[in-house]
Each structure stands twice: as structure tokens, then as C-alpha cells.
Amino acid sequence: MNLILIIALLAVGSYLVAVIENWTIKGKFRLAAPAMAAMAMLGRESVLSHKPDRLFFETAPVLLLLSALLAIATIPFAPDLIITDLATGALFINAALVYVLVALLMAGWGPNGAYAMIGGWRFLGQLMAYAMLVVMPITAVVMRSESLLTTQIVMSQDDLWNIAYQPLGFALFFIASLALCFLPPFDLPIAKGELAGGVEAEYSGVRLAVFRLGRLMLIFTLAAAIVVFYLGGWSGPFLPPLAWTIIKTMTVAVVMLLAGQLMPRIREAHLLSWGWKIGIPLALINILIVGFLVLMVP
Amino acid sequence: MSIELILALTTGAALFGVGIYGALSQTNLVMIMMGVELILAGAMVNLVAFWRFLHPDTAAGQMFVLIVMTVMAIEMAVGFGVAIARFRSRGSVEMEEAVELKG
Amino acid sequence: MTAQMFFIGFFGISAIWFGVVVFRTFSMVRSALALLFSQTALGAMFLAMQAEFLGVLQIMMMATEMSIMAIFMVMFMMDPGGMGTMDMTHQKRLSLWAGFVSFVGGVAIAVFVDWGPIAAIAPDAAQQTIDLGLEILGRSMLIFEMAGLTILTAMIAATAISIPELKGKQQ
Structure with missing residues (x-):
């Protein structure tokens, strides 16, 4: 029952994310636009490039979809509305999201195209920059809740949301999650202007539709994860828990999609050097501060 | 005598064997490192199996697996460092060509 | 045959299978990703053995590690795409024997040693x-x-x- 409900939520959420993305790029709010685009995409021929690695080419979009789906399995939408409340939930979200990298590598290597391959390997470099910034803020969150259970993490924020308790961790995790679902300004693997679509370049038709759907679900999953880790999950006055989760998730998704539109694309070298020279020390400081707060402040 | 334990240990032995084959038969440094990774993976399966079926109450068994994972990461880092240095000075990481190591 | 036995066997066999594929394919990226899936199957096997934290950690760590392996393979191999099917092995017979002997030795130890009492339940x-x-x-x-x-x-x-x-x- 929970499974069906959450899949339905995910579908609706991804659709709304698509509407918002369309709105941030084109400037017009049209509810029907993603459906039309999807129909057009499904109607087109799905071209196969010359001498592809068929196995990778076919697996990549499905793996992207799957990793978003697995990550959503441990995210609670309401006190009882969760697919599996794993004892290592916070770690499992990470584990599932790392496979985004594997999917993009496959999509880059599979079609035997130069742009796609550059895009795929670029994402590996991008992972080097953001991976630590995903894990270390989560460590600080877990330090406060004293449990890896995601429901426990939400309950630990009853008094004060983590965004106020550890704003530094929130900022780092937010930026890292932008990089994780390769939204602008971190859209290096699909860089529209310079790589002609990058990993997406050789995909068309149904395969491209699956790929895009996977990415939309990824954005929705990340927004939901931010809500669970930093914005108090389902807690809020008056409205039922599920409504609060959905409102917060969609707000976060809007902010995520809007934030990148205002900035130029970051260079890979800058991303790496900032990630390691600024990001990781800040994440360590965040852990220190949270440790101090947890131990000293009752 | 538990079949689960034997299954897990057999998996460990098989991975170890495949890893030994790979590490000895490949000529490329990176492929040799893949063989070593498989050997360590075999060790890890055994450790988890021993923890689960013989001593599930001692957390030290799990700790040991964490150490093996650390060893894997270190092996990767140092191995690739050596590979880069070698590639830069000699233009390849083929071990057949590394005869000067014989002394 | 219990469910645990089935899953340990299933993931064990897939781990071994992918491990063999590592050295049998000519494409280097496939080789690295086969190693990744071998390790992921091991992570699933840890989950089947109720070591949840280790299983999830294994699945998470190996994805990054093996992807890095893949890029180094592409950088350092002469034929990363595997189109030319060049032979990159030496002392094959010796290594086959060494691998086989260590496998048989491991299985013999696993079967013939008295492991003592088997713990029925693990902590949650x-x-x-x-x-x-x-x-x-x-x-x-x-x-x-x-x-x-x-x-x-x-x-x-x-x-x-x-x-x-x-x-x-x-x-």
C-alpha cells in the first residue's frame, strides 16, 4: 500500500518538477508542457549510434531511474508512510545515489560518441568534488539524531529544524545535491552549450524519455531528502503531515531549479578545487560545531 | 554443520581463486590490481560469514571488515599513484616491460 | 532450503560470475564495471547475511572505487574499447593452477573443519x-x-x- 502511494507521489512530484523546470527555463507556466514533450519524445525514433556498447547503452537510463527509486525507499513522507525503514537509512540514500555516477559513466561510454564520453568522465570528476559534501553534512545530521533511521532523524528536529541548528551543513548539502542531480550551474555532464547535450547527446526517443524521467525523479528525491535531513520532514502546524512534506519538497525543488538559472556554469577545475579546499574544511567545521552543540548544549 | 556457512566460505574461496588467477596472469598493472581487489573481496566474505554464523555478538568481526575495506582503498590510491608515475616515465604500465625491477 | 540460503547462494554465484567476467572481456570499461557488479553482489550477500551496515557500506564505497578504476583502465590500456582483442596475459597455465589450487584448498578447509556451534540469530x-x-x-x-x-x-x-x-x- 505504502509502495503504491509513494510511487504515485513520485510520479506526480516528478511531473510537477518537470513543469517547474520548464517554467524556469522558458519563463511560461504551462501545466501540459511536459506531457506534450514526453508524447513527442515517445513518438520519435530511438536512434542507435554506430558500434555502440549495447549493454551499457540500454542499461544506463534504467539504472538512473532505479537509483532514484531506491533512494526514495528510505525517505519518510509521513510518520508511517515509508517503503522500508532501514536501520541504516541515511547511509542507504547515499549508497543508492552513488549509482547515478555509474549510470552516467555507462551512458557516456555506451554510445561510442566523443561528446557523450567527455560528459561521462566529467561527471566522475564532479563526483570527486561533491561526494564528501554529501556524506559529511549527513554525518552531522546523524550526530544530532543519534540514529541512522530516517524517521528518527525527522523526530530529532521536533524542537528546532536542522536548517537553523546547522545552517552550514544545509548550505553544503544543498550545493552538493545540486551537483549530484547535475542541475545548473553544475550541469557539466550534459552542458548544453559546449558538449551538445553530453551524455544525453546520443540518446533519442524512448531511451531519452527514460533518461529524462530518471533525472526528474532524482531531483524530486534529492528535494525530499533535503526536507527530511534539514527541514523537519513532515512536522508543521495545522495541515496533515503528508501535506507538509509535499509543500516543503516542492518549495525546495523550486529553489533548486531557480538557483542555478542565475549563475554561469562552473568550470570542472574550479569545482574540484573549491570542493576540496573550501567545501571539505567547512564540512569538518560543521561537524565540530554540531559535536559541540550536541555535547554542551542540553 | 551449516550449509549457509559453507556456501559463503565457498564463495570466498572462489573469489580468492579468481583473484589469484587474475593477479598472476595479467600483464597490466591496473588489471593486476583488479585481481588483488577480488582477493580482498574473498577475504571480506569470509569475515562476514564468520561474524554472522560463529560470533554474531562480537562487533570486532564487523570492525575487521571495515579495516579490509580501508586496505582496499589504500591499495587503490597507492597503486594508481605508482601507475601514474610509471606511465609518465616509461609510457606504459605493462609489467612485462618492467624488467629493471629484477635488479 | 531457507530464503537466506537461497540469497547467499544466488548473490555468491553472481559475484563469482562477474569476477570471472572481469578477466574474460576485452573491453576495459566492461571489465571495471564487472568488478563493480561483483562487489555489489557481495554487498547484497552481506545484506543476506544480516550485516546491514557493512552491506550498504560495501555497495556505496565500491561504486566510486570501481568507477575510478574504469577511468584509469581507459587511460593506461592500449586498447580500452576492446575492439582489437589483443592478448594481455602471461604464464596462463601457472596462474590457472594457482587459482584452482587455492580454490580447492579453501573449499576443503570450509568443508572439513569443524566450525563448532552455529549461531542461529544475529542481533537486529x-x-x-x-x-x-x-x-x-x-x-x-x-x-x-x-x-x-x-x-x-x-x-x-x-x-x-x-x-x-x-x-x-x-x-
Whole structure:
């Protein structure tokens, strides 16, 4: 029952994310636009490039979809509305999201195209920059809740949301999650202007539709994860828990999609050097501060 | 005598064997490192199996697996460092060509 | 035949299968990703053996590690795409025998040694995580710190030997 409900939520959420993305790029709010685009995409021929690695080419979009789906399995939408409340939930979200990298590598290597391959390997470099910034803020969150259970993490924020308790961790995790679902300004693997679509370049038709759907679900999953880790999950006055989760998730998704539109694309070298020279020390400081707060402040 | 334990240990032995084959038969440094990774993976399966079926109450068994994972990461880092240095000075990481190591 | 037995066997066989594929395919990216799926199957096997934290950790860590392996394969191999089917092996017979003998030895030990009483139930996952945390920050703290320090040393050493020489110019 929970499974069906959450899949339905995910579908609706991804659709709304698509509407918002369309709105941030084109400037017009049209509810029907993603459906039309999807129909057009499904109607087109799905071209196969010359001498592809068929196995990778076919697996990549499905793996992207799957990793978003697995990550959503441990995210609670309401006190009882969760697919599996794993004892290592916070770690499992990470584990599932790392496979985004594997999917993009496959999509880059599979079609035997130069742009796609550059895009795929670029994402590996991008992972080097953001991976630590995903894990270390989560460590600080877990330090406060004293449990890896995601429901426990939400309950630990009853008094004060983590965004106020550890704003530094929130900022780092937010930026890292932008990089994780390769939204602008971190859209290096699909860089529209310079790589002609990058990993997406050789995909068309149904395969491209699956790929895009996977990415939309990824954005929705990340927004939901931010809500669970930093914005108090389902807690809020008056409205039922599920409504609060959905409102917060969609707000976060809007902010995520809007934030990148205002900035130029970051260079890979800058991303790496900032990630390691600024990001990781800040994440360590965040852990220190949270440790101090947890131990000293009752 | 538990079949689960034997299954897990057999998996460990098989991975170890495949890893030994790979590490000895490949000529490329990176492929040799893949063989070593498989050997360590075999060790890890055994450790988890021993923890689960013989001593599930001692957390030290799990700790040991964490150490093996650390060893894997270190092996990767140092191995690739050596590979880069070698590639830069000699233009390849083929071990057949590394005869000067014989002394 | 219990469900646990089935899953251990299933993931074990897939781990071995992918492990064999590593050395049988000519495409280097496929080789690295086969190693990844071998390790992921092992992670699933850990989950089947109720070691939840280790299983999830294995699945998470290996994805990054093997992807890095893939890019190094592409950088250093002469034929990363595997189109030319060139032979990259030596002393095949010896290695086959060595692998086979160690496999048979391992199985013989597994079958003939008396392992003593088998524990029926493992502690549940939440308890395991707590125990492991207390173990790391208690009795095994020194070992864990040493592991961390060793990683730091390895990072510095790897960086030191892999940065290019500066040819008389300032960077």
C-alpha cells in the first residue's frame, strides 16, 4: 500500500518538477508542457549510434531511474508512510545515489560518441568534488539524531529544524545535491552549450524519455531528502503531515531549479578545487560545531 | 554443520581463486590490481560469514571488515599513484616491460 | 532450503560470475564495471547475511572505487574499447593452477573443519550499528585511528609520486 502511494507521489512530484523546470527555463507556466514533450519524445525514433556498447547503452537510463527509486525507499513522507525503514537509512540514500555516477559513466561510454564520453568522465570528476559534501553534512545530521533511521532523524528536529541548528551543513548539502542531480550551474555532464547535450547527446526517443524521467525523479528525491535531513520532514502546524512534506519538497525543488538559472556554469577545475579546499574544511567545521552543540548544549 | 556457512566460505574461496588467477596472469598493472581487489573481496566474505554464523555478538568481526575495506582503498590510491608515475616515465604500465625491477 | 540460503547462494554465484567476467572481456570499461557488479553482489550477500551496515557500506564505497578504476583502465590500456582483442596475459597455465589450487584448498578447509556451534540469530540491524559504533570508539579505537592515519599517509604518498616534476618554472 505504502509502495503504491509513494510511487504515485513520485510520479506526480516528478511531473510537477518537470513543469517547474520548464517554467524556469522558458519563463511560461504551462501545466501540459511536459506531457506534450514526453508524447513527442515517445513518438520519435530511438536512434542507435554506430558500434555502440549495447549493454551499457540500454542499461544506463534504467539504472538512473532505479537509483532514484531506491533512494526514495528510505525517505519518510509521513510518520508511517515509508517503503522500508532501514536501520541504516541515511547511509542507504547515499549508497543508492552513488549509482547515478555509474549510470552516467555507462551512458557516456555506451554510445561510442566523443561528446557523450567527455560528459561521462566529467561527471566522475564532479563526483570527486561533491561526494564528501554529501556524506559529511549527513554525518552531522546523524550526530544530532543519534540514529541512522530516517524517521528518527525527522523526530530529532521536533524542537528546532536542522536548517537553523546547522545552517552550514544545509548550505553544503544543498550545493552538493545540486551537483549530484547535475542541475545548473553544475550541469557539466550534459552542458548544453559546449558538449551538445553530453551524455544525453546520443540518446533519442524512448531511451531519452527514460533518461529524462530518471533525472526528474532524482531531483524530486534529492528535494525530499533535503526536507527530511534539514527541514523537519513532515512536522508543521495545522495541515496533515503528508501535506507538509509535499509543500516543503516542492518549495525546495523550486529553489533548486531557480538557483542555478542565475549563475554561469562552473568550470570542472574550479569545482574540484573549491570542493576540496573550501567545501571539505567547512564540512569538518560543521561537524565540530554540531559535536559541540550536541555535547554542551542540553 | 551449516550449509549457509559453507556456501559463503565457498564463495570466498572462489573469489580468492579468481583473484589469484587474475593477479598472476595479467600483464597490466591496473588489471593486476583488479585481481588483488577480488582477493580482498574473498577475504571480506569470509569475515562476514564468520561474524554472522560463529560470533554474531562480537562487533570486532564487523570492525575487521571495515579495516579490509580501508586496505582496499589504500591499495587503490597507492597503486594508481605508482601507475601514474610509471606511465609518465616509461609510457606504459605493462609489467612485462618492467624488467629493471629484477635488479 | 531457507530464503537466506537461497540469497547467499544466488548473490555468491553472481559475484563469482562477474569476477570471472572481469578477466574474460576485452573491453576495459566492461571489465571495471564487472568488478563493480561483483562487489555489489557481495554487498547484497552481506545484506543476506544480516550485516546491514557493512552491506550498504560495501555497495556505496565500491561504486566510486570501481568507477575510478574504469577511468584509469581507459587511460593506461592500449586498447580500452576492446575492439582489437589483443592478448594481455602471461604464464596462463601457472596462474590457472594457482587459482584452482587455492580454490580447492579453501573449499576443503570450509568443508572439513569443524566450525563448532552455529549461531542461529544475529542481533537486529539497529543494535548492530550501535555495537559497531561502540566498538570503533571503544576497544578498537586505536586501530581505527591508525587506519585513518594510514589513509592520510597513502593519500599524501600517492599525490607526491603522481604530481609531475616542475621543470624550473613557478606554478
